[in-house]
């Protein structure tokens with residue numbers, strides 16, 4: 001019965017024009033489509049059996065009672081679309097008492113006669129969308145006892161008077177979206193006990209009066225997004241327990257009162273993004289089958305424990321683009337189904353160990369664009385399904401090895417744009433990168449400090465590089481760096497780790513066939529001391545000395561960690 005588009009297309013396809021079809025129109029069975037700017041007057045001599053009449057894109061400017069009298073009795077559907085109609089005279093629909101669907105969309109109408117619809121006792125659908133209506137007159141609807149669907153969207157209506165819909169108690173769908181409504185009263189929607197959906201989005205609402213939804217006991221969908229609402233009464237939803245969809249995004253809500261969503265056991269969709277929410281607390285969300293919760297673009301600063309505990313079916317929680325600097329370890333407690341949490345673009349400097357605990361289904365965590373300077377060892381313990389961890393653009397200097405080992409099963413870990421500090425402690429990260437080169441873009445994980453390694457890919461760092469940087473990191477030894485730098489061979493050959501094989505030093509091949517040994521390190525230190533004291537001309541004899549001395553020492557083993565310590569001393 002209601003929408004036209006499909007039927008219009010169907011009618012457009014009619015090629016055969018029947019005998020008594022009006023000029024410029026197309027007819028099939030008892031349906032007529034009149035289309036075209038050349039039509040400036042309502043077509044005369046419309047067959048009396050016409051049940052469906054469409055007018056689109058014509059230059060007709062007014063409708064009067066005479067226009068419809070010839071076929072009023074049979075008419076079931078009448079729709080005027082994209083036509084410059086400015087006026088509908090009183091009485092136009094007085095004889096069309098079988099009309100089930102009536103629509104004016106995309107016209108120039110800014111008002112309608114008060115009694116225009118008085119005889120339309122069977123009207124089920126009234127569409128008055130996309131016109132220039134300035135006021136909503138409750139009297140229009142006073143006889144529409146059968147009306148189920150009313151669309152008043154895209155007009156210039158500024159308020160909804162009290163009890164506007166008192167007579168249309170059967171109404172199920174009411175759309176007032178995209179007007180300029182700034183005022184609603186507690187009694188605007190009185191009597192609409194069968195209303196399933198109410199759309200008030202894209203208006204200029206600043207407040208929702210207490211008790212406004214009191215009679216809407218069948219409400220399933222409420223659209224309030226794109227308004228200027230700053231506050232919602234705590235008991236607004238006390239009678240709407242069947243609510244399934246609630247849209248509140250793009251408003252100016254600064255807080256949500258305690259208890260507001262506690263009694264909505266059927267709510268499966270809620271949008272709250274683009275508001276000014278500064279806090280959320282336990283006691284806001286009751287048990288509800290919400291799968292996704294979008295809270296981005298608010299002003300949240302803290303996430304306290306148990307805020308979301310009742311949302312046990314939540315799969316996605318989006319908290320990005322807030323000002324969150326604190327996440328309580330229990331903030332996500334209860335979210336056993338959570339697959340993705342987005343916390344990017346906040347002010348986090350650290351996270352606590354238990355933050356993601358008890359979230360066994362977590363796959364994606366986004367933490368990019370924060371100020372995280374370190375992460376706890378066990379942050380991701382038990383996260384066996386982890387797929388993507390985004391840490392790029394933070395203040396991380398390192399990652400602990402326990403955390404890295406929890407990333408073994410991931411698909412992707414984003415680490416770019418962090419001030420990685422490439423000293424000896426970066427080894428676990430370097431080794432992880434080397435072991436899992438496909439999980440991250442190796443070119444984007446580069447050292448910031450020390451300056452000597454600035455811009456170097458961490459995955460490419462040799463132990464030798466790190467050793468140098470570790471030494472230079474100690475201020476007292478800063479001066480020795482300059483001296484040591486030109487003499488890279490001696491330190492290199494003593495590199496005590498498997499990656500030593502990648503270091504192409506001649507001496508190494510000769511000396512370390514049996515693996516790494518403490519003797520090498522001792523010799524290296526000796527070398528350093530000697531080099532610092534004696535001039536480079538002595539090097540040749542020194543090597544000879546070394547080789548001899550090491551031969552004596554070969555076989556003695558020790559921990560490579562000792563070497564490090566020795567070398568710093």
Ligand SMILES: *[C@@H]1O[C@H](CO)[C@@H](O)[C@H](O)[C@H]1NC(C)=O
Pocket residue numbers: 037038039040059084
């Ligand atoms: C129909 O109206 C449009 C705009 O109002 C005008 O430009 C056009 O000339 C009219 N066409 C006819 C056939 O009257």
Ligand SMILES: *[C@@H]1O[C@H](CO)[C@@H](O)[C@H](O)[C@H]1NC(C)=O
Pocket residue numbers: 156158180182204
């Ligand atoms: C909306 O209504 C306000 C008054 O409430 C008015 O100032 C404003 O111009 C209206 N906007 C439009 C687009 O009509």
Ligand SMILES: *[C@@H]1O[C@H](CO)[C@@H](O)[C@H](O)[C@H]1NC(C)=O
Pocket residue numbers: 262281282283284285286287306307308309310
């Ligand atoms: C969970 O919902 C119940 C109501 O069923 C409420 O009493 C309780 O405060 C809610 N818990 C949290 C943490 O919001």
Ligand SMILES: *[C@@H]1O[C@H](CO)[C@@H](O)[C@H](O)[C@H]1NC(C)=O
Pocket residue numbers: 339340363364387388
């Ligand atoms: C995780 O992110 C990937 C890629 O963005 C996406 O395809 C996948 O559906 C996400 N998984 C979950 C459980 O959200």
Ligand SMILES: *[C@@H]1O[C@H](CO)[C@@H](O)[C@H](O)[C@H]1NC(C)=O
Pocket residue numbers: 345346369370371393417
């Ligand atoms: C990094 O994050 C900050 C916010 O923490 C943001 O202002 C900045 O634009 C981001 N930089 C890049 C390169 O994305």
Ligand SMILES: *[C@@H]1O[C@H](CO)[C@@H](O)[C@H](O)[C@H]1NC(C)=O
Pocket residue numbers: 416441442443444
């Ligand atoms: C890897 O990172 C580098 C440096 O940030 C960048 O230039 C390059 O485009 C990235 N490659 C891919 C495949 O993203």
